Amino acid sequence: MSPASRAAVIAAAEELGYRANAAARSLVQRRSYNIGVMVSDLHNIFFAEVLDGLYAAAAERGYRTLITTGNRDPLAEERALEQLLELRADGVVLAGARLPAEVVRAAARTVPIALVGSDLQLRGVDVVVDDDFQGAVLAVEHLAGLGHRDIALIDGGQGAGAKERSDGYRAAMRDAGLLRHVRIEPGDFTEGGGYEGARRLLNGSRRPTAIFASNDQSAVGALDAINEAGLRVPQDVSLMGYDNTALAALGHISLTTIHQPRNQIGVMAMKAVVRRIEHPGSPARRHVLAPKLIVRDTTARLPSRPRPASR
Amino acid sequence: MSPASRAAVIAAAEELGYRANAAARSLVQRRSYNIGVMVSDLHNIFFAEVLDGLYAAAAERGYRTLITTGNRDPLAEERALEQLLELRADGVVLAGARLPAEVVRAAARTVPIALVGSDLQLRGVDVVVDDDFQGAVLAVEHLAGLGHRDIALIDGGQGAGAKERSDGYRAAMRDAGLLRHVRIEPGDFTEGGGYEGARRLLNGSRRPTAIFASNDQSAVGALDAINEAGLRVPQDVSLMGYDNTALAALGHISLTTIHQPRNQIGVMAMKAVVRRIEHPGSPARRHVLAPKLIVRDTTARLPSRPRPASR
DNA sequence: GCGGATATTGGGAACGTTCCCACGGGAACG
DNA sequence: CGTTCCCGTGGGAACGTTCCCAATATCCGC
Numbered sequence: 141m142s143p144a145s146r147a148a149v150i151a152a153a154e155e156l157g158y159r160a161n162a163a164a165r166s167l168v169q170r171r172s173y174n175i176g177v178m179v180s181d182l183h184n185i186f187f188a189e190v191l192d193g194l195y196a197a198a199a200e201r202g203y204r205t206l207i208t209t210g211n212r213d214p215l216a217e218e219r220a221l222e223q224l225l226e227l228r229a230d231g232v233v234l235a236g237a238r239l240p241a242e243v244v245r246a247a248a249r250t251v252p253i254a255l256v257g258s259d260l261q262l263r264g265v266d267v268v269v270d271d272d273f274q275g276a277v278l279a280v281e282h283l284a285g286l287g288h289r290d291i292a293l294i295d296g297g298q299g300a301g302a303k304e305r306s307d308g309y310r311a312a313m314r315d316a317g318l319l320r321h322v323r324i325e326p327g328d329f330t331e332g333g334g335y336e337g338a339r340r341l342l343n344g345s346r347r348p349t350a351i352f353a354s355n356d357q358s359a360v361g362a363l364d365a366i367n368e369a370g371l372r373v374p375q376d377v378s379l380m381g382y383d384n385t386a387l388a389a390l391g392h393i394s395l396t397t398i399h400q401p402r403n404q405i406g407v408m409a410m411k412a413v414v415r416r417i418e419h420p421g422s423p424a425r426r427h428v429l430a431p432k433l434i435v436r437d438t439t440a441r442l443p444s445r446p447r448p449a450s451r
Numbered sequence: 452m453s454p455a456s457r458a459a460v461i462a463a464a465e466e467l468g469y470r471a472n473a474a475a476r477s478l479v480q481r482r483s484y485n486i487g488v489m490v491s492d493l494h495n496i497f498f499a500e501v502l503d504g505l506y507a508a509a510a511e512r513g514y515r516t517l518i519t520t521g522n523r524d525p526l527a528e529e530r531a532l533e534q535l536l537e538l539r540a541d542g543v544v545l546a547g548a549r550l551p552a553e554v555v556r557a558a559a560r561t562v563p564i565a566l567v568g569s570d571l572q573l574r575g576v577d578v579v580v581d582d583d584f585q586g587a588v589l590a591v592e593h594l595a596g597l598g599h600r601d602i603a604l605i606d607g608g609q610g611a612g613a614k615e616r617s618d619g620y621r622a623a624m625r626d627a628g629l630l631r632h633v634r635i636e637p638g639d640f641t642e643g644g645g646y647e648g649a650r651r652l653l654n655g656s657r658r659p660t661a662i663f664a665s666n667d668q669s670a671v672g673a674l675d676a677i678n679e680a681g682l683r684v685p686q687d688v689s690l691m692g693y694d695n696t697a698l699a700a701l702g703h704i705s706l707t708t709i710h711q712p713r714n715q716i717g718v719m720a721m722k723a724v725v726r727r728i729e730h731p732g733s734p735a736r737r738h739v740l741a742p743k744l745i746v747r748d749t750t751a752r753l754p755s756r757p758r759p760a761s762r
Numbered sequence: 763g764c765g766g767a768t769a770t771t772g773g774g775a776a777c778g779t780t781c782c783c784a785c786g787g788g789a790a791c792g
Numbered sequence: 793c794g795t796t797c798c799c800g801t802g803g804g805a806a807c808g809t810t811c812c813c814a815a816t817a818t819c820c821g822c
Contacts, residue, residue, distance in 0.1 A: 164808035207518035475778035
C-alpha cells in the first residue's frame with residue numbers, strides 16, 4: 141500500500157473518530173489481551189504498589205490491565221471477578237481476595253489465575269507471597285541484636301500474613317534463647333488495636349524494652365500509647381512495624397520496619413499469569429519472595445544497665 | 452417455560468461453565484453497561500474514596516465500573532483512556548487526569564465524560580470539584596477566629612486546586628483585615644516541600660503563629676520542621692492541613708484540616724455520566740461541592756500577650 | 763510473449779449474543 | 793366446531809472484527 145493512501149486512510153479514520161472495537165476483536169480472536177485484576181481494597185496502598193508491578197509486567201508482554209474492586213465485600217468481590225470473566229479477560233490476578241476457595245477454583249477452570257496477598261491452598265492457581273515468617277524472624281533478630289530480651293509482639297489477628305508473622309516471632313525468640321520472654325498481645329492490624337495492645341504491655345508488671353507490631357498501622361497506634369505513657373522512642377522503648385508503608389517512611393514517624401517487595405510481587409504474579417496464558421499446559425506454582433529489614437529511628441541499642449551477678 | 456426445565460438448563464450451564472460473553476452482548480446491544488474510570492494515580496488515597504462513591508452510584512443504576520490507571524504518566528493515561536474507549540465503555544470518568552485538553556475533547560465526542568480532581572475548562576464535559584477557594588476561606592476564618600493574625604500559607608505549586616486555595620487564603624486574609632500579614636511560601640504538596648516551607652517561615656524575622664499548609668502531606672512535613680525548631684503544636688504554633696486524609700486522622704498527628712466530600716464527588720460524577728448516557732441531549736455541567744472544617748488538635752487559641760497601648 | 767510463481771485485493775465466514783419476525787399450537791369465545 | 797387472539801418457539805439477521813481462501817494483478821525467467 142502506498143504511503144500516501146495509507147496516510148489518507150488514517151486521516152479519514154481520525155476525521156470520523158474511528159476506533160477499533162475491542163469487543164468485536166475479542167470475539168473473533170478469542171482473546172482480549174486484557175488481564176483482569178480484582179483488588180479487594182483500593183484504600184490499601186499496599187495494592188497500589190503491587191498494581192505498579194502488575195501493570196509494568198503486563199505492558200512489557202503486550203497485555204493491558206483492567207481493574208475491578210470488591211470494596212472489601214466478598215459478595216462484591218465475586219461480582220467483580222465475574223465481570224472480568226464475562227469480559228473474557230485472558231487471565232486474572234486476585235489481590236487480597238476474601239473469596240471462598242470454591243469460587244476461585246471454579247474460575248481457575250476458565251482462565252489462568254494468580255493470587256496475591258491471600259493464600260488459599262489451591263492447586264491450579266499461582267500464588268505469590270512474601271515470606272512473612274522470615275520477615276518476623278528478621279525483626280526479632282534485629283531487636284535481639286541490639287541487646288533486647290523483653291521483645292513483645294502485637295498480633296495481627298485474622299489479617300493476611302498475621303499467623304506467619306507470629307509464628308516467625310515465636311521461632312526466632314526460641315532460636316535466640318528468649319523463649320521465656322515471649323509475650324503476644326492480641327491486635328487486629330489497626331491503629332486502635334496497636335494502641336490498646338501497647339497500653340496493656342506498658343501497664344503490665346514487666347515492661348518490654350522492645351515492641352514488634354505486626355504491621356505499620358498498629359505500630360503507629362503503639363507509638364501513641366508509648367508517648368502517652370511518658371516514654372520516649374527509641375530511648376525507653378524500641379518499636380518496629382511491618383510492611384514499610386508510606387506511613388513508616390514519614391519523617392515524623394520514621395519507623396524501623398520490614399519491607400515487602402510489593403512491586404516485585406506484582407511482577408511475579410503477572411509473569412505467572414502470562415506464562416500460563418501462553419503455555420496452557422504449564423503448572424501453577426507458589427512463589428515466595430524475601431522480605432527486607434529497613435532500619436530507621438525507632439529502634440536503638442538497649443542501654444546497658446547494672447545486672448545481677450549471674451552474668 | 453417450566454420451572455423444572457429451567458432448573459435443568461441452569462444446571463447444565465453451570466456444569467459446562469457457561470458464562471455470557473460480554474463482548475458479544477456489547478456488540479449487538481451497542482452498550483456495555485460498563486463505565487470506565489481512568490485514575491491517574493492509585494497511590495493517592497483521595498481517589499480511592501472517590502471510587503467508592505463512583506462504584507456505589509454506578510451499581511445503583513445498573514452499571515459496572517471498570518478501572519484503568521495512568522500511573523501518573525500522561526502518555527500512559529492516554530493509553531488507559533483509549534483502552535476504555537476501545538472496550539466501548541458507555542461513559543468515562545477521568546480522575547485526576549493530566550491529559551491534554553484536546554485528547555479529552557476528542558474523547559468527549561464519543562462518550563459522556565466527567566472530570567474529577569482536575570479542572571480543564573471544556574464544554575461538553577461534566578466537571579465535579581470541591582470548592583477549594585471556600586475551603587481555604589474556612590481555614591483562615593478558623594485560625595483568625597482563634598485570634599491569630601500572622602497566618603502563613605505553604606503553597607501547593609502546580610498541584611490540583613493549589614491555585615484556588617491560595618486565592619481563597621488571600622481573599623480571606625483581606626476580609627479579616629489581615630492583608631499586611633499575608634505571607635506565602637512556595638511548596639509542592641509533598642512532605643519535603645512542607646518541611647522546607649515551614650523551616651523558612653520559622654527562621655524568618657517575624658515568625659507566624661499559625662501555618663496553613665495547602666494539603667495534609669505538606670502539613671506533616673511542616674510538623675516535623677516545627678518540632679525540630681523546638682516549638683510545640685499547638686501551644687507555640689497552630690497548624691492546618693487540607694484534604695482530611697487518613698494521615699490527618701492518625702491519633703499521633705491529629706491534624707486540623709479541611710474535608711473534601713470525596714465520596715460525594717464520586718457519586719456526583721457518576722450521576723452526571725449516567726444521566727448523559729441515558730439522556731443523550733442533556734448538557735454537561737460544572738458541579739461544585741462544599742468543603743468542611745475538621746477541628747482536631749493542631750490548632751489552638753492564640754495566648755493573649757502583652758500588647759502595645761494601641762490595643 | 764508466455765507460463766509459473768509470487769504479491770495484492772476482495773469477498774465471505776465465523777465469533778456469541780440479542781432482537782425481531784414468522785410460524786404453530788392452544789385457549790377462549792362466538 | 794370454527795375463528796380469533798395470544799403465547800411460546802424457532803429461525804434468521806445483525807453487531808464489527810479477523811482470517812482465510814480465491815481471484816486477480818504483477819513480476820520474473822525462459
